[in-house]
Each structure stands twice: as C-alpha cells, then as structure tokens.
Amino acid sequence: MGYDIWFVLAVCLSFSAYAVYLLGLRRELVRPNRASWLIWSGATALEAVTYAAVNPGAPQGWVFAMSAVACIAVTIGIWRRSSWAPPTNTETACIAICASALLVWAVFREAHWAHLLVVAAVPVSFWPTWQSVWQDRTRERSPAWGLWTLGDLAVLIVAVRGPSLGVAELGYVLVELLCHASVWFMIGLATINPIRSLGVRRGPLFVLDAYRPTDNLFRVEENHLGKAVYAATRFAPGDTLLEFTGRRFRADQIPSIMHGRSDRFVQVTPDHYMGPSGRLDDLVNHSCDPNAGLRFVDEGVFLVAVRDIAPGEEVTWDYSTTLTQSNWHMICQCRTESCRRVIGNFESLDPDRQEWFRARNLVAPYLRRKDSVTRERKAS
Template sequence: MVQILFLLALAASFAGYAAYLTGLKRDLVEPNRASWLIWSAATAVEASTYAAVNPEGLQRWVFLFATIACVAITIALWRRSAWTVPTRTEMFCIATSLTALAIWAMFRDAFWAHMLVVAAVPVSFWPTWASVVADRGRERSPAWGLWTLGDLATLMVAARTPGSPVGEYAYILVELICHASIWFMVGLATINPLRSLGFRNGRFYVLDAIRTPTNLFAVSENHLGKAVFAAAPFVEGDRLMSFTGRRFRADRIPSLMRGQSDRYVQVTPDHYMGPSGRIDDLVNHSCAPNAGLRFTDQGVVLVAIRDIAPGEEICWDYSTTLAESNWHMICQCRAPDCRRVIGNFSTLSPERQEWFRARNLVAPYLRRKDDFRDGQRAA
C-alpha cells in the first residue's frame, strides 16, 4: 500500500509541475516570482533536511523531484519577464523563508532547519495568496489540485511509515493545507479533465478550457517581439487592464533603456511607473492606437478608444504620458500616419493633443487647467 501511495504522490507531483509549466509557456498563468524563488530555496532545504532527519523515507524522493521542478519553473519565470524589485511584503517573506538556509549552514541542525522551513511555508505562500485575491485567473491551473492530491498521498506515506514522529512530516501537512487553499480559491473544477483536455475543430487541446472570461488577451509575437492581442471583442470605453508597476523617481531611471528593460511609464513630471512583470508590460505603442491610458482614483487603467475585434493587437500612444523627458524612440508601428519618432506629448499636433485631452487619455500633468475645474468629465 505504501508503494502505491508513493507512486501516486510522485505521479500527481509530476503531473502538477507539467501542467504548470505548460500553462506558463502558454501564458495561462501569471505566477508570483517572489513565491517561486522562496519555494525553490525552501524545497532544496527541505529535501536536504528531510533526508537527514528521515534517511529511509520514500517521500524524500518526492521532495527531491519537487526541488528540481521548482528550480525549472523559477528559471523559466525569470527568463520570460523583466526583473523588478520585490515589494516590502515579498522581501519580508523571502528573508523569513531563507533564514532556514542560514541555520542549516551555521548549525547543521537538520531538525530545527526542517521546523523553520515548516513555519516558513505559509509565509512563502503569502505573495501568491495576494496575487490570487487580486485576480484568481493568474493561478487558474489544474496543478494546484494535483499538488494537493500529491501532498495527501505523501502525507499518508509518512503516516504509514513505522516510527515516524509528527515533526518529520509536519511540512507535508502544512504544504497540503496551503496548496488546497489555492485550489479552493481558483476553483475546484480546474482539476476536472473534461475542462482541461478535449478535441475541438479537429485539434486536440491541452489546458485550453482553463481559459476563463478573465483571460481576455493572448501574448504572441509580431515584428517588434512580444505583443498583446485581444482574445475577445471590446467596445469603445471598455476597461482592458490595469498598469500596476512600482513608482520610481526620475533620477533613478536608467538613462539608456532598450528592449525588455524599457518598461517605464511617466506618471508625474518627476516619477515613472516601473515594470509590473505582467501582461501590461507587453502592450506596444502605435501612432494609431486602439487604446489609451486613463489616470483614475483607482489607478492607471488602459481603456479601449474604439471597438476592438478578437485577434487585433492592443496598442496605446506612449507620447500621452511624456513631458520634458529626454526619452525618445524610433517608431516602427507601421501605422499609415506613423510619426517615425516617439517623443514628448508636445510633439503631437495641437489637434491630436486636444483629441486625447477631450477623452481624458493623458497623464494628469498634461491636462489643461479647465479640465481640472470640469472634473473627470470623460472618465
């Protein structure tokens, strides 16, 4: 029975990581990088400490496989998105979780290193919990259900091992609860194979049914590189997505930015919004945009400025936030009326400036004074 449970745990863990990597490759999930960095280090410590505390336990092989898979996902995650400084909460979670490494290195005390990893597990899940609360579509994957079942099987293996004290498999119990919590948050139906596999239009789809109404966009390639395309129709005035990067003072922005490092949006004369590591970083410029940035009390949101059909690239005009900036870029948007160079808002024609102002699609400091007296008339 123990052997069967062990094989079930290993199979569920393997299937979970395979499903998650597939979802990551197809942009079906938006993982939190801080959590995955912690999990990579924590599973490595756990694999070492558990093997030291319980050298005969079969479940140590599950932990070893989980370590390799976590590292693979973390590397894939960092390669596909630009690095941003973690928030204070994420930094606290990282520091708390990685304390186990220091204890292991300094004292070589496997048991207490193991216990500290157990205590750090809920802390490591905090950034992902916050991400799911903001948008559960970011983690809507069958992997969470598979990991939960794998943890349950691993826990049963540990419980059936003669002479195993509770402390030796406390990590498994805590991880089971954390994985199950994410599974409940994203929806128990995500593990339903009928929602994950199937034939449609003569093709076999894997994970395609996990796309929910919150997955309204697709990331693909165009002549500029990565770009965001509509996966559903939008009408003029629809809110498309939020821009959520961290703010930086202008003097902290690199003077030379190219390619993936150029993900900064000017939001005040002295501040820029940095990359978020999410889909908003990939929305390109166009001199004939179908979307525009609107600054509201709830944050910076991208709205449709005309009807957008499925398959159409989402674009906005970068100049609508730029003032007194030294930044400029040769434009390759290929629009019929391309300006050739993207520069400050003042480089637009007076008529075009008024068109954007009338629709409240410019940064606040670029509005006229009477716009403030009239209020958010176009919001």
Template structure:
C-alpha cells in the first residue's frame, strides 16, 4: 500500500499518541490509577533504545520517529503521575526529609500493616512516627455530593468530603482502611500538593492509625454511630460544627480541618502568608 517506508513509519508515529489518549484521560482524572515505577522504567527503556539507535547507523527522522514518540508518551504519563507540581523530584518521591527513588509509590508494608480491630480492617504503624510526620496521602476519584448515595455499596466504601459539594471516593489503597477515632493520633491536612494524613503526636509501632472523620464534614444531615471505644468517644460522628468549640479550635490550630471549615480570618492569614 505504501510505496515509501517513510509514510508507513509516519502512520505508526501518529498512531502511538492516539493510542495513549485513553491513558492520558484516565491519569488526568485520577493519577492514583497508575503506578510511577512502571512508567519510569518504560521511559528509561525508551531512552536507552533511542541512545543505542543514535550511536548505531545513521538513521533518518522516519526511523527514529517511533522510538522518540514512544519516549515522549511514556515520559508524559510518568510525569503526570508523579507531578502534582512542576517539581520533577515528585516523580521519584520524597518522604520524611530524604529522597528515595519511587518511595512515593512504593508499597508501604515497611511503614504500615493492615490488621483487624473490633470493627474490621484497620491500619497499624509498623514503624515509629514523630508528631508532624506525613503518613499517608489520601487519593481517589472525586464525586459530586448528589452522586454519593447511589455509589455506596456497604461499610467498606469510604467517601471523604473534600469540598462543600464533592467527596473523594475509595482509592483501593491503604488510605481506605484508616478508621475514625474521637481521640485520633493523626489528622487530615489539605495542601496544594494533595490531602495527607499527618501524625498529631508520637505513634509507636503496633498502634492503630486513626483520624477524626468530623474534621472534613460540613453536611448537617449526616451522622453515624461511633464505636471507636476511646475514653473521649462522642458516641456519634457528626459534622464539624457538632464538635465542642475547644476541640474545633484544637484542630484548626494544627491546620487539620478542611479548608471550607476554617474560620475566615484563618483563611485570610494563610493566603497572606503564601
């Protein structure tokens, strides 16, 4: 069909980014659907192939086009997964002050373990953590509030309110299993880079990780029975306004409430500081 190999090569080159379009769309919606290490290895593999080809016989644009486009496509997905900012180091991952290759996406078995408590599955520390340590990033697809009731399939589904009108759905990862406590050892911190679970005090190995679900809740008509068994248990998990005013200030003072639950003067101060 093609009288010249050049046009055959060009057709393949055009087909490559077209085939990547569904992946780009998926990652743009939720970058947690893919894993950084695989795309990083593909990127380095394409780069090695390109370098070998260039060092070999003299090749034209048509011959090198396929490898070059593959490299660009794999790199773009890798960066989309790893970058929430323009900082390239995020695609490798930084944790607790030190850079570790792919640590951000590495299985966290060395830091946490999934076990059982009186409610079912729970997340336990497998290493010691200090107050202020970043523990787990919360990820998941976002849904409008009016979509959530039809998506609930049971107690295993975790939806976290992240804006006045949106909830974050289950990610299929360890963040789905972190339980509520009225006396938590961690709290959710909303940042420009994402939503992170942060230790509010020192946590010893073997201790269950927990956070207070009320710190993201704005809806006034939602509540659930609490069975956390903490001495301070409130018996009912409700919205943030239902908390004792002193407890509200405790969370606000540590920046462990959703942005829409902060006082207006707090928001103004944070914007001025940034």
C-alpha cells in the first residue's frame, strides 16, 4: 500500500509542478531557458515512446505520455512568448550532446551504456538553465521547482521500496532529483510557498528565501500620470535596476492608438518593438530629465541608474532614446524644469543631449552613431 501512496504522490507533485509552471509562464512570471526545455521535451517524448514500446499497456506508460505532453506544452508556450534568437555556443553544445545521447538511447535503449549516457546528459541539459538562474534568479521564480524536487524524492522512495533497479536506472532518478533541487536552492527554498512565488508579499516561509533582501527595492504608487515606480532604497550611478522584457512585435503589428498598461511598447530595432511584460518595467514612466536609461547588451535590455537615486524618488527614463519613427510624438507631462513638452524620436533631442546619452551607452544600438540618425531621417 505504501508503494501505491508514494507513486500517486510522485505523480500528483509532478503534474502540479507542470500546472504551476504553465500558470507562471502564462502570467509571464518566469522566463525559462528555451534550450533546456527543448531538450527536456524531446527526452520526455522519447521516453514515453520507448517505454510504451517495451511495456505495452503498462499504467506507467500513461504517466510518461502525460509528462511528455505537459513538457511539450511548456516548450511551445516558451517559443510563442519569445522572439527568435540564435542559441549561444554553450546552448548549442548542450543541445548537440543531449541529442546524441537521446539518439543512442532510441537506437540501443536496452544497452547499459545507452542508459548511462542519458544519465550523463541530464546535467548537461540543465546547464543552460543554471546559467540563466545564475545571471538572474527571478527568471525561474516558481514553486514548480520545489514540487518537482519533492516528486523526485517520492520517485526515489518508490524505487528503493520496489524491485531492485540497475545502476543506470537508479542513477537517473538521483541525478534528476539533484538537478531539480539545485535550481530550487538557487532561486530560494521559500518559492515552494505559492503566495510569495506568484508575486504577493505575504507568507511565513522565509527559509533561505533568496528574495528577501531584494523584495523592497521598489514600490508602485500613484502620481499625476497614474501608476509609477519609486525607489525604496538608494541606487548609485551605473547600478542595474530592472530588466525590460516582453514579446517582440513587428512595427506594423503595433496598435495605432495606445492607451493603458497593456499598450506599453518599447522600440528595440528599427522594425521591432518589445511589448508589455506585465511586470514592473511596464510602469516606469518617461522624464525629460531622467535618473535612469536603457542599456542594450547581449544579455538583454536593462534599466541603469545614471545618477544617484534616493529612496522615495520616482524611477524614470527618456522614451526618445530608442525611437526612430519621425511621425510619432506624445505630449509630455513629466513636469521637470527641462520638460520638452513633446516626446519625439531621438533626432528631436538637442545634439548635445544626444551625445550625452551616447557617451553613457544609453541609446538603442541603431542610434549609437551620428550617421544612423541621418540615415533614418533620409529613409523616412
């Protein structure tokens, strides 16, 4: 009976994890690594197919099949919500190694070394996710990792209590457990608390909570423009404040009339815009005398402090530093002494002001050179 209870618990925890993760993906609370999920979806699909072929009609086959469907659903959701970007060299190597291991598994699935190769491929598949979490632990802030870890623990108990397993099979369970647990430890054990993990600052569980020191960096309040982001601690020039994220859209997909939080778009290439993320970056307002600016780097688009920002001060940036469209403008209500009254494209700024932003690397890449503005003006 105990065997059945642990098996059911393992299945419930695993599928609860997928459900929670999909919810976080839908709400854009997680930003998964596409390379890892591409590998995992292929592995679970192959596992389901090979298990069904070897053990036709076994109830565990349905579990593997449902896991594969859930994993593929997450992968599809990731690709639908992200713009295309080529994999890094590390991601390419991980995909190639894991694909080779899966190919060997598919062809020689009864062979002892094929199983060991798959075991070795598991941590390789986690490497892109580990890198992503190391750079920014909020990318995987989901209680799913805790649920997957506990589910793996239940599977291990089932394996120990049940029929004896081979070294490769038992090793696979242990490696899965350690890999899921490693991500859980990296993002903070308190993320098992769904209330805190879904962005609400409540919940009594603070054991190794990786977010506790950073929970109160900002606060959202109302001002004359509506919602605004205010610093809750002091920032020095050069400090990274936020990452701007969101799905990319072609310029012809942007609505001609914008209103409300759902219509926050930031130009990121001459022909593409970044849409709203549903996060704090959507609420950062414009100022003609900003205390922060957008910096475009290979890892993403980040809001960086350009001077000291005191606690209680609104965080702002200049919208013109990414704009190339000559026919776009917006009435400015920043109320600063240097207010331009109208927000236009980068060319509308005073030449000295343009150079001020360029010198600090706070303009979009296509505006970093003087002649790029000239080309944009002639093209329009």
